[in-house]
Amino acid sequence: xxxxxQDPGPLSVPEGAIVSLNCTYSNxxxxxxxxxRQYSRKGPELLMYTYSSGNKExxxxxxxxxxxxxxxxxxxxxxxxxxxxxYLCALLGFQKLVFGxxxxxxxxx
Amino acid sequence: DGGITQSPKYLFRKEGQNVTLSCEQNLNxxxxxxxxxxxxxxxxxxxYSQIVNDFQKGxxxxxxxVSREKKESFPLTVTSAQKNPTAFYLCASSQQGMETQYFGxxxxxxxx
Numbered sequence: 001x002x003x004x005x006q007d008p009g010p011l012s013v014p015e016g017a018i019v020s021l022n023c024t025y026s027n028x029x030x031x032x033x034x035x036x037r038q039y040s041r042k043g044p045e046l047l048m049y050t051y052s053s054g055n056k057e058x059x060x061x062x063x064x065x066x067x068x069x070x071x072x073x074x075x076x077x078x079x080x081x082x083x084x085x086x087y088l089c090a091l092l093g094f095q096k097l098v099f100g101x102x103x104x105x106x107x108x109x
Numbered sequence: 110d111g112g113i114t115q116s117p118k119y120l121f122r123k124e125g126q127n128v129t130l131s132c133e134q135n136l137n138x139x140x141x142x143x144x145x146x147x148x149x150x151x152x153x154x155x156x157y158s159q160i161v162n163d164f165q166k167g168x169x170x171x172x173x174x175v176s177r178e179k180k181e182s183f184p185l186t187v188t189s190a191q192k193n194p195t196a197f198y199l200c201a202s203s204q205q206g207m208e209t210q211y212f213g214x215x216x217x218x219x220x221x
Binding site: 004008032034036041042043044045046049088090092095097098099100101102 | 113115149150151152153154197199201206207208209210211212213214215217
């Protein structure tokens, strides 16, 4: 069993839709939860990171962590074609950092 | 204009050859990292360095070597011992900790 599971997609949505991207994990030692956006053939870009359970909002993006269920989510409101990219979750605990495989998102105009 | 630069963008390696990937940062970050990205797999840590003249192996260090002689530079050498080097290599740096890493644009290594 992988430490972090992430659906590879692709996830196709129309412009303006609310997008939900998710990761599940098995190791309760993870304490920091990050989301990265990666455009094709580019390096990942840090979008958000959270430490505790609950929600953290930044513009159109909301990161949600449920430690009891070992489930993290990234919500994108009013999605735009420029949001089309691969989204990677990353989890950190005790100096061990594990990345998900990424979910490819396609937002059509 | 602060950031991380990686060169070259594309690199071709012949059998038995060692090649070196460059990574430079002007963010004044203490820590630097090298990752490998393969299709269908998450980023995997090769080496990391938290301070000049010191570095540690990551999860997949075999066949790779690094040096950290200057704070702003962390070159990665892919040696001939690495039998499957074709991948997208990413360099990252951070100041506060592993949770806030900033990535470079990457180098794609291909085998001739």
